[in-house]
Amino acid sequence: ETGVTQSPTHLIKTRGQQVTLRCSSQSGHNTVSWYQQALGQGPQFIFQYYREEENGRGNFPPRFSGLQFPNYSSELNVNALELDDSALYLCASSPGTSGRGIKETQYFGPGTRLLVL
Amino acid sequence: DQQVKQNSPSLSVQEGRISILNCDYTNSMFDYFLWYKKYPAEGPTFLISISSIKDKNEDGRFTVFLNKSAKHLSLHIVPSQPGDSAVYFCAADKFNFGNEKLTFGTGTRLTIIP
Numbered sequence: 001e002t003g004v005t006q007s008p009t010h011l012i013k014t015r016g017q018q019v020t021l022r023c024s025s026q027s028g029h030n031t032v033s034w035y036q037q038a039l040g041q042g043p044q045f046i047f048q049y050y051r052e053e054e055n056g057r058g059n060f061p062p063r064f065s066g067l068q069f070p071n072y073s074s075e076l077n078v079n080a081l082e083l084d085d086s087a088l089y090l091c092a093s094s095p096g097t098s099g100r101g102i103k104e105t106q107y108f109g110p111g112t113r114l115l116v117l
Numbered sequence: 118d119q120q121v122k123q124n125s126p127s128l129s130v131q132e133g134r135i136s137i138l139n140c141d142y143t144n145s146m147f148d149y150f151l152w153y154k155k156y157p158a159e160g161p162t163f164l165i166s167i168s169s170i171k172d173k174n175e176d177g178r179f180t181v182f183l184n185k186s187a188k189h190l191s192l193h194i195v196p197s198q199p200g201d202s203a204v205y206f207c208a209a210d211k212f213n214f215g216n217e218k219l220t221f222g223t224g225t226r227l228t229i230i231p
Contacts, residue, residue: 033218035219042121042123043161043219045218056218090160090161092160105151105163106219
């Protein structure tokens with residue numbers, strides 16, 4: 001069973017550019033969440049996708065968007081990059097709702113470190 | 118508005134002794150709490166969790182205590198081992214059927230001294 005993988009590991013962009021980050025969920029997981037971790041901070045929830053539909057969003061502007069594909073892999077897109085977007089972007093997958101209200105643990109990938117110059 | 122707070126950025130503990138990491142929260146809607154551990158260049162790894170209907174949960178060397186009236190939780194590691202050196206994040210969630218949308222604290226860097 002493979003874990004959560006993310007690509008690329010590192011990325012450098014300039015202000016105003018657009019970026020796409022990718023995540024491959026753990027096998028059997030249909031839910032993916034994206035988090036932004038700025039330096040010295042804890043991860044902040046960006047949004048979550050469940051079976052290709054957005055299932056909740058944190059306090060991030062619309063220039064942060066996402067996609068989840070039928071194979072449950074996912075993308076995070078950020079348009080019009082700003083200097084403050086420099087951070088570690090983490091993807092986490094989970095098995096999704098069990099139908100019994102059981103909390104499912106999220107499994108995190110290693111992250112993509114984005115630097116905006 | 119920091120709803121989950123870890124007021125100690127770092128902690129050093131002698132190997133074999135007890136490590137106690139603390140976390141406070143302000144949102145009374147939170148009803149599920151987790152601890153994650155993070156090594157450099159890796160994603161956070163789930164350690165242990167506790168539901169608000171309990172006040173203690175134990176898993177091997179790790180025990181989490183929850184004091185709802187004080188909106189405080191703590192993670193106890195006994196005995197501490199060198200491999201426990203990492204950044205520990207406390208996270209909280211409002212019950213959302215099946216899936217977690219976690220609110221994290223800023224982390225505590227734990228260093229175990231051999």
